[in-house]
Amino acid sequence: SSGINAEYGGEYYDKVTEGRVxxxxxxQRNKRQKLGEGHILLKEELTPTILQTFxxxxxxxxxxxxxxxxxxxxxxxxxTVEHNRIFTGYLKIDxxxxxxxxxxxxKRTAIQAVAYAYCMKHHIELRHYKTGPKSNR
Numbered sequence: 001s002s003g004i005n006a007e008y009g010g011e012y013y014d015k016v017t018e019g020r021v022x023x024x025x026x027x028q029r030n031k032r033q034k035l036g037e038g039h040i041l042l043k044e045e046l047t048p049t050i051l052q053t054f055x056x057x058x059x060x061x062x063x064x065x066x067x068x069x070x071x072x073x074x075x076x077x078x079x080t081v082e083h084n085r086i087f088t089g090y091l092k093i094d095x096x097x098x099x100x101x102x103x104x105x106x107k108r109t110a111i112q113a114v115a116y117a118y119c120m121k122h123h124i125e126l127r128h129y130k131t132g133p134k135s136n137r
Contacts, residue, residue, distance in 0.1 A: 039099040042117035060116035066129040080107045089114035
């Protein structure tokens, strides 16, 4: 088999790699268009440090829910779509649906990510908000 590699080697490999890259680019473009269809697309840089906060007491989903209720919005609904074990998070507030661009390995992270991106876009501080008499603090 080393003879075949030497004979076809570099040129063939370059063509295949080039083809693969352009297919992936096209897939990402199509995915972006689909995500944006009828939804508001959120983009936010997620560092490992930020991802770590998703497991803390000030997890973005909890913070966002408190903030929305404290500010007279209806309670949001979250959903995910899974494709090849990669999850995309969706957030619906009143009549608007937001989607977070990114590849997440589980539902929980995808949902926290879309909540986090919404908070960042709307300058909502990641802290607890009082939501009225229900809270006994």
